[in-house]
Amino acid sequence: MNTLSIKDRFRLSRFFAGEKPSDEAIPLNQRRIFILPSKRGLSFVVLILLLLLIAFVYNNNLAYFLTFLLASVFFIGILHSYKALAGLTVQKGQCKPVFAGERAVFEIHIDNPIPVPRLSLEIDLHDTTQLTLAPYEKKAVRLYAPTGRRGHQPCGTITLSSGYPLGLFRAWSPMRFNLSVLVYPKPWPQEIPFPETGGGSSDQGKTEKGTDDFYGIQEYQRGDSIKRIHWKAYAKGQGLFSKQYSGEQGDELWLSYETCAGYGNEERLSRLCRWVLDAEKAGLRYGLKLPGQKIGLGIGPSHRARCLEALALF
Amino acid sequence: MLANIEKNILLFLLISVGLITLPHIYHIPASIFGFFALLLTWRFIGIWKPSCLPGKFLLFLLTVGGLVLLYSQHQGLFGRDAGTRLFMTALALKLLEIRQERDLYLIVFLAFIVATSQFLYEQSIAMAGYILFVCCVLLGTLVAINSRRQNTLNALKTAAVILAQALPLAIVLFIFFPRVEAPRWMLFEDKSRAKTGLSDSMEPGSISDLGFSDELVFRVRFQGQIPPNRLRYWRGPVFSVTDGKRWTAAKRYTYTTAAEPDFREPAYRYTLLLEPQNNNWVFALEMAGDYPPQLRMNSEYLLTRSGNPDKRAEYPITSYPSYRTGALEAHKLRINTQLPGPASQKTTSLVNQLGGFDTRHEQFIDHVLQHFNRENFSYTLTPPLMEDNPIESFLFETRSGFCSHYAAAFTYLMRAANIPARVVTGYHGGVLNPVGNFLEIRQADAHAWTEVWLENRGWVRVDPTAAVAPERIEQNVNIEQQIASRNISFFSADSELARQLDWLKQARQLWSSLDYNWQRWVINYHSANQTQFLASLGIESLKQMLFWLIGLGALFTAVLSWLLFSRKVKTADKILHHYRRFCARLAKAGLKRNAGEGPVDFAARSKKAYADHAAEIDEITDLFIKLRYQKESSQEDLSRMAEKVKRLKIGR
Numbered sequence: 027m028n029t030l031s032i033k034d035r036f037r038l039s040r041f042f043a044g045e046k047p048s049d050e051a052i053p054l055n056q057r058r059i060f061i062l063p064s065k066r067g068l069s070f071v072v073l074i075l076l077l078l079l080i081a082f083v084y085n086n087n088l089a090y091f092l093t094f095l096l097a098s099v100f101f102i103g104i105l106h107s108y109k110a111l112a113g114l115t116v117q118k119g120q121c122k123p124v125f126a127g128e129r130a131v132f133e134i135h136i137d138n139p140i141p142v143p144r145l146s147l148e149i150d151l152h153d154t155t156q157l158t159l160a161p162y163e164k165k166a167v168r169l170y171a172p173t174g175r176r177g178h179q180p181c182g183t184i185t186l187s188s189g190y191p192l193g194l195f196r197a198w199s200p201m202r203f204n205l206s207v208l209v210y211p212k213p214w215p216q217e218i219p220f221p222e223t224g225g226g227s228s229d230q231g232k233t234e235k236g237t238d239d240f241y242g243i244q245e246y247q248r249g250d251s252i253k254r255i256h257w258k259a260y261a262k263g264q265g266l267f268s269k270q271y272s273g274e275q276g277d278e279l280w281l282s283y284e285t286c287a288g289y290g291n292e293e294r295l296s297r298l299c300r301w302v303l304d305a306e307k308a309g310l311r312y313g314l315k316l317p318g319q320k321i322g323l324g325i326g327p328s329h330r331a332r333c334l335e336a337l338a339l340f
Numbered sequence: 341m342l343a344n345i346e347k348n349i350l351l352f353l354l355i356s357v358g359l360i361t362l363p364h365i366y367h368i369p370a371s372i373f374g375f376f377a378l379l380l381t382w383r384f385i386g387i388w389k390p391s392c393l394p395g396k397f398l399l400f401l402l403t404v405g406g407l408v409l410l411y412s413q414h415q416g417l418f419g420r421d422a423g424t425r426l427f428m429t430a431l432a433l434k435l436l437e438i439r440q441e442r443d444l445y446l447i448v449f450l451a452f453i454v455a456t457s458q459f460l461y462e463q464s465i466a467m468a469g470y471i472l473f474v475c476c477v478l479l480g481t482l483v484a485i486n487s488r489r490q491n492t493l494n495a496l497k498t499a500a501v502i503l504a505q506a507l508p509l510a511i512v513l514f515i516f517f518p519r520v521e522a523p524r525w526m527l528f529e530d531k532s533r534a535k536t537g538l539s540d541s542m543e544p545g546s547i548s549d550l551g552f553s554d555e556l557v558f559r560v561r562f563q564g565q566i567p568p569n570r571l572r573y574w575r576g577p578v579f580s581v582t583d584g585k586r587w588t589a590a591k592r593y594t595y596t597t598a599a600e601p602d603f604r605e606p607a608y609r610y611t612l613l614l615e616p617q618n619n620n621w622v623f624a625l626e627m628a629g630d631y632p633p634q635l636r637m638n639s640e641y642l643l644t645r646s647g648n649p650d651k652r653a654e655y656p657i658t659s660y661p662s663y664r665t666g667a668l669e670a671h672k673l674r675i676n677t678q679l680p681g682p683a684s685q686k687t688t689s690l691v692n693q694l695g696g697f698d699t700r701h702e703q704f705i706d707h708v709l710q711h712f713n714r715e716n717f718s719y720t721l722t723p724p725l726m727e728d729n730p731i732e733s734f735l736f737e738t739r740s741g742f743c744s745h746y747a748a749a750f751t752y753l754m755r756a757a758n759i760p761a762r763v764v765t766g767y768h769g770g771v772l773n774p775v776g777n778f779l780e781i782r783q784a785d786a787h788a789w790t791e792v793w794l795e796n797r798g799w800v801r802v803d804p805t806a807a808v809a810p811e812r813i814e815q816n817v818n819i820e821q822q823i824a825s826r827n828i829s830f831f832s833a834d835s836e837l838a839r840q841l842d843w844l845k846q847a848r849q850l851w852s853s854l855d856y857n858w859q860r861w862v863i864n865y866h867s868a869n870q871t872q873f874l875a876s877l878g879i880e881s882l883k884q885m886l887f888w889l890i891g892l893g894a895l896f897t898a899v900l901s902w903l904l905f906s907r908k909v910k911t912a913d914k915i916l917h918h919y920r921r922f923c924a925r926l927a928k929a930g931l932k933r934n935a936g937e938g939p940v941d942f943a944a945r946s947k948k949a950y951a952d953h954a955a956e957i958d959e960i961t962d963l964f965i966k967l968r969y970q971k972e973s974s975q976e977d978l979s980r981m982a983e984k985v986k987r988l989k990i991g992r
Contacts, residue, residue: 049935050935051916053916066442066445069445069449070449073449073452073453076453077452077453077456080423080453080456080457080460081456082520082522083522084420084460084522085519085521085522085866086459086460086463087463087514087862087863087864087865087866088459088463088467088468088471088862088863089456089459089460090514090517090519091468091510091514091862092452092455092456092459092471092475093456094509094510094513094514094517095472095475095503095506095507095510096452096475097510097513098506098507098509098510098513099479099502099503099506101506101509101897102502102505102506102509102897102900103502105897105900105901105904106502106904108905109904109905112905115916117936118935118936119936120936139915139916139968145486145487145488146486146487146488156488158488162969189486190483190486190487191482191483191486191487191498191499191502192479192482192483192486192502193445193482193485193486194482204935
């Protein structure tokens with residue numbers, strides 16, 4: 027692990043936001059783990075002071091001893107708090123795109139490499155998730171966060187914390203990963219009729235391909251529907267080919283930002299998004315035209331993803 | 341109401357609260373303990389039947405009830421008893437109002453306070469062990485709250501481990517934390533704080549086990565010379581009336597004053613620092629000549645003070661060990677020769693045999709003391725019970741006892757010979773504290789001796805115990821300490837019973853030795869003792885104390901951290917560290933491991949790129965997987981992996 031400069035080491039943001047985003051697994055060590063007394067810990071200090079006062083006034087040595095014992099328990103609680111987190115490694119996982127307004131799911135992997143169970147861990151992102159790790163256990167945890175605007179939304183600071191064993195201290199480790207969720211525009215809530223296909227055909231020219239008659243095969247391209255893959259050829263080991271049909275022109279759809287109705291940018295994108303989803307559902311081949319950007323005709327999950335990504339990042 | 345608090349945690353908590361308060365059954369009034377027990381039982385039932393727990397209104401009524409109960413005890417808010425009652429009532433009420441985790445914490449904290457209050461009543465080893473155990477259960481409750489899904493037994497185990505780890509640090513704190521006496525304004529006027537001390541009567545036959553405590557009674561700081569131990573008799577109440585069993589003071593003459601004795605030099609000037617007492621006696625060195633005007637001396641030469649004996653007090657006094665009192669008035673003569681009835685035939689013949697009726701008084705006294713010394717009399721702190729006619733039983737049968745027995749029997753013999761005599765109680769000796777240069781007189785120094793009135797000399801002190809156990813008088817050896825170290829044996833060694841009970845005796849001696857050391861080193865480790873003990877280690881200033889406290893604390897913390905974070909965590913880190921170095925080497929050569937790429941995939945990719953290193957890459961990867969994902973990983977594999985990574989050299 028790279029070392030921190032003195033200045034970075036004392037930056038306050040390390041306490042709350044963690045260090046700069048990482049791609050790698052983050053092992054929790056003394057640099058990453060922060061420990062402060064919790065509210066209960068502070069009231070425990072008040073208790074100790076009260077007991078000390080009793081011992082002092084009554085000059086009672088056993089009361090002194092009990093006070094010192096509790097004070098020592100409090101003190102070594104710091105070590106135990108550290109132990110609750112130390113050695114864990116946290117790694118980022120997958121994150122699937124979502125539509126704006128949906129909950130984003132960030133997956134992270136937590137690995138407990140030692141033969142000691144980790145009890146009552148808490149992971150904070152937007153909500154708090156509780157977690158227990160058995161010895162040597164590796165767990166994938168899904169963290170949920172609300173999404174707002176379309177585009178890339180970074181995961182933010184994930185805080186792993188624990189109050190184990192006595193709840194008098196809170197040990198926490200804030201961390202950031204190079205992990206973001208792609209947020210698609212929110213699909214328009216009502217169904218809207220598809221636009222006329224004319225705008226698209228003039229650019230592309232009519233093709234003879236369609237679903238009616240088998241037309242030929244061509245090499246598989248990203249975006250081709252799985253239904254049209256020439257499985258026999260694939261089974262023979264000849265590679266991936268798509269079957270082409272003539273008479274598909276009726277199902278061709280060009281979704282264009284220019285021709286889309288709607289007030290403002292976001293509403294148009296939202297409608298386009300709805301169209302993409304509907305076209306995909308209807309099994310139409312569709313293309314997307316945005317100012318300065320054009321995605322050719324296609325169908326299938328990856329084509330849909332390309333279109334939605336373009337909308338998200340527009 | 342309690343969906344988020346598990347049943348077993350509650351059960352655990354309630355049991356520990358029950359355990360912590362149980363010993364208070366002896367200390368607090370039945371009404372309050374009953375109130376507490378009722379609420380605790382209610383709460384127990386509430387675990388299984390939450391519907392029967394009180395609502396807000398009923399809880400309010402209960403709170404009012406608790407307050408009324410407290411008020412009815414007329415104890416105020418401060419002080420030991422009042423405080424204990426207050427905290428127990430609060431604990432009971434809080435038990436019925438558990439809504440969140442926070443409430444559990446408050447209950448545990450209150451329980452710790454109640455646990456501490458137990459020590460204000462009793463400080464025995466057994467109590468300390470018990471409280472330590474209950475504290476472990478309380479900490480276990482906290483662990484259980486903080487480790488969901490762990491069973492409570494494991495939580496208890498964790499708590500025990502934490503307590504055990506905290507123990508060395510607590511001991512360091514205990515030894516080095518500076519003890520300072522609480523200032524006087526902080527001592528609440530608390531009647532129950534009254535100390536056990538000398539009593540206003542003496543009944544030797546009815547006590548079979550004299551429990552001496554090491555509690556401090558007073559301190560004396562001398563200006564100049566300190567008198568030798570044989571002169572250190574600190575005068576307390578004087579008993580001249582007896583019914584044959586019980587000795588009491590002559591009430592009628594307690595408040596009159598006597599003529600001042602003739603004093604002779606040397607004089608001892610000192611300051612007496614009295615700890616809180618039960619009675620208003622001031623234990624001056626015999627015989628007090630000058631004393632402050634707020635003290636009064638009664639006709640039996642006992643100094644008394646007016647005002648509250650619960651408070652510490654300080655008096656400058658001058659005493660003269662050589663003195664001569666005047667004539668004895670008729671009524672005093674009568675009282676001091678009073679016997680409950682005519683002496684028995686046996687006693688009369690003993691007195692006669694020792695020359696009580698025909699020799700000079702001084703000679704008779706010598707004979708009696710010789711009788712004690714030569715005959716088979718022994719000194720013991722655990723004499724047999726002598727219910728009927730204790731003096732004759734002592735003189736002719738049991739012949740073992742402690743100072744009160746000797747003083748009572750001696751006085752009786754004197755009176756049987758018609759010599760005025762009386763029992764004086766008080767303290768004898770005291771241990772010199774070399775650091776503070778003062779004497780400390782503890783309850784264990786309580787003593788009883790006699791005074792005999794002789795023509796021309798007045799009242800003369802005679803200590804019959806000295807005839808039997810001179811070591812107590814001359815060297816001021818703590819008798820308890822001697823018992824602990826087996827210097828004094830109670831049984832004659834050749835008795836059959838004694839041999840049979842030998843193991844019992846040994847166990848008893850061991851226990852008493854343990855108890856003595858507990859008293860000496862733990863209970864009485866107060867400021868003077870601490871100063872003395874630390875001085876013997878060469879630690880003399882507060883600054884040094886703090887250095888040691890911090891130094892040893894840091895040392896224990898370091899050892900504990902090492903124990904806690906030894907190999908296990910580090911090994912895991914090391915495996916990862918070596919693998920990272922491996923990845924870094926490959927990255928330097930131009931092949932970077934992708935985020936989320938598993939070690940096997942990465943190995944396959946790198947083998948393709950660097951075919952001539954395939955074997956090494958495979959080996960490192962295999963070792964890494966083995967170390968990281970198999971439960972048993974050996975140190976050997978780790979070092980092999982480190983070695984391999986080190987040797988791996990991939991050219992660009």
